[in-house]
Amino acid sequence: MPMGTKFVLTCRDVTEHATDYMENALPLRTRLAMRLHLFICRMCRTYMDQLRRTAALLRGHRLAAPPPEVEARIVAAGRLASRQHKENE
Numbered sequence: 001m002p003m004g005t006k007f008v009l010t011c012r013d014v015t016e017h018a019t020d021y022m023e024n025a026l027p028l029r030t031r032l033a034m035r036l037h038l039f040i041c042r043m044c045r046t047y048m049d050q051l052r053r054t055a056a057l058l059r060g061h062r063l064a065a066p067p068p069e070v071e072a073r074i075v076a077a078g079r080l081a082s083r084q085h086k087e088n089e
């Protein structure tokens, strides 16, 4: 289990596991590592916050697929986040 043994996550790891984290689909160790990273990294907190808000919005509307403008916003937010992360490295 290569992923479960890693305890220090990079911003890239966080964005990769973000959806699984929200759905409680991660192993406990990875979950804890995510929490630790989110605690120390404001940018990833903002990223998760946006993701969570979008997910809540979609759940509230009971949509099978996000409307195009929401999808565009998710993509834009993801791009912005990864760009900021790169600048931060």
Ligand SMILES: [Zn+2]
Binding pocket: 010, 011, 012, 014, 037, 041, 042, 043, 044
């Ligand atoms: Zn981060």
